[in-house]
Amino acid sequence: EVQxxxxxxxxxxxxxxLRLSCAASGLTFxxxxxxxxxxxxGKGLVWVSRIGPDGTYTSYAxxxxxxxxxxxxxxxxxxYLQMNSLRGEDTAVYYCSRVEYWKFxxxxxxxxxxxxx
Amino acid sequence: xxxxxQPPSASGSPGQSVTISCTGTSSDVGGYNYVSWYQQHPGKxxxxxxxxxxxxxxxxxxxxxxxKSGNTASLTVSGLQAEDEADYYCSSFAGSNNLGLFGGxxxxxxx
Numbered sequence: 001e002v003q004x005x006x007x008x009x010x011x012x013x014x015x016x017x018l019r020l021s022c023a024a025s026g027l028t029f030x031x032x033x034x035x036x037x038x039x040x041x042g043k044g045l046v047w048v049s050r051i052g053p054d055g056t057y058t059s060y061a062x063x064x065x066x067x068x069x070x071x072x073x074x075x076x077x078x079x080y081l082q083m084n085s086l087r088g089e090d091t092a093v094y095y096c097s098r099v100e101y102w103k104f105x106x107x108x109x110x111x112x113x114x115x116x117x
Numbered sequence: 118x119x120x121x122x123q124p125p126s127a128s129g130s131p132g133q134s135v136t137i138s139c140t141g142t143s144s145d146v147g148g149y150n151y152v153s154w155y156q157q158h159p160g161k162x163x164x165x166x167x168x169x170x171x172x173x174x175x176x177x178x179x180x181x182x183x184x185k186s187g188n189t190a191s192l193t194v195s196g197l198q199a200e201d202e203a204d205y206y207c208s209s210f211a212g213s214n215n216l217g218l219f220g221g222x223x224x225x226x227x228x
Contacts, residue, residue, distance in 0.1 A: 035217065044120070045155070045163065045206050047217020059216055095162060102151040102210040103168035110162055 002026035002106050004096050009111030016086050016115070022079040022096030022108055030054075030074040033099045036081050038092035039110075046092075049081065050099065064090075086115045121146065121207055121220035128226040129197045137223045139190040139207030145218055147188035151210035154183060154192045157222075158203045166205075167192060194225070202227045 004027075008020040022034070036048040049070040050059045058070050069082040079096050093110040122140040129135040139146065139154075146152055152170045155163035165174055167183035170190060180195045190209070194201050207220040 037217065037219075044222040045208075045219045047219065050216050061217070101169070102149075102208075103153040103165060104155070104163070104208065105165035105168075105174065107162040107164070 004098070004106055004108035006094065006096055006108040006111040009094065009113045011114045011116065012086055013117050014087060014115055017082070017084045018086065018113060020081040020083065020094055020096075020111055020113070022081075024077045024079065024098075027077070027098060029072075029077040034070075034072065034079045035097050035099045035104065036070060036079075037095045037097060037104065037107075038090075039095070040089075040092045043092075048094070051079070083113070086113075088115050091115045121209060121218060123205075123207060123220040123223045125221070126224045126226065128228055129194075130228045131197050131199065133197050134193060134195045135197060135225060136191050136193045137205055137207075137225065139192070139209075139220050141188050141190075141209055141211075141218070143188060145188075145209040145211035145215070146185065146190050149210045150185070152183065152185060152190040153208045154181075154190075155206045155208065156201075156203045157206065163206065197227050199227050201225060 003025045005023045035050045051070045067085045071080045095110045097104040097107045150170050154167040156166050157163045170185045171183040182193045184191050204222050206222045211218040
């Protein structure tokens, strides 16, 4: 069964840091392009970041560029998102997803990040 | 780049058909056949329903269909069922400088 499981979401103060993880199973993870997509409470889906199969290619939305870092450990079939200098507007459920020919499938169940004092 | 434009809501009675639109530009929806649609029930993760404009992943009922005309893509749900009540999002490839373009979402209500 193809499965993505996110973890690491938490309540963090503005300016703080957090690292999210996404454990993959049932995928040829080391060959897959992977993304992070977030959804603020009651709002729509917003793309955050992408990483290529070997980790050498990365791309970020302007809203997180310079603050977030995407990475992966293919030996552990795990995707990461290091989030620094967190702001209130970063509060959201963060989903990881495989992207293939510009379709997002599958998706993880999401992990909630709340930035608040 | 702005998000793709979807109507905020749509509705239909059981058994009816409903069509949700997704309007972009010639730089995204109109320029490529890489439009996809996602269903999201409350508190759940999105699920791929349509990709490459009109293709259905295995397991998605054939009541769901997709099409495109010019800069507007459409998702049609035929024979509406109660379980189709959900939020629906479109997405389109928009070039290498805009990797993840989503619509604002449409809440589908089954009356």
